[in-house]
Amino acid sequence: MKKVFLILLLPLIVATTCEDDDLSSGFETEYIIENNSSIDLILLQEGNFQITIDSGASLTLATDLNQETNPISPNESFTFNSIKFYKKDNDNFILAYKQDPIDDSLWAFNEPVTNRYSYTLTLTDDLLN
DSSP states (O other), rough: OHHHHOOOOOOOOHHHHHHHHHHHHHHHEEEEEEEESSOEEEEEEEEEEEEEOOOOOOOEEEEEEESSSSSSOGGGSOSOOEEEEEEEEEEEEEEEEEEOOGGGEEEEEEEEEEEEEEEEEEOOTTTTT
8 A cells, every 4th residue: 555655646746856956947157267377366255265266277256047048148147246366476466357347248158068158258468467
């Protein structure tokens, strides 16, 4: 009798589990920083948190989810509205690059996987102050 009850209950469990997954799923937009400059850059965040992006390295700055099948452009990101990168001179931080407001034209769009999007900002010596 228990087996029959479990067999009858299984479709209900599967159906409600799938609905919950649909509500929490979305289409991901990733924002990537590529440091193609000759210097190491530092991203300062709230609470004196520092992230160093070495010359030649890249960093995923943020990720946003959207319920629609459209990418979220950098200037519409939910996670940042400006970016500032610094270089270190002795113990001092010197502003090397900033976007405030975010300029979408400087970000390269890509769709590496269907419905997964990325925008990449490539920092070069020419872009840095």
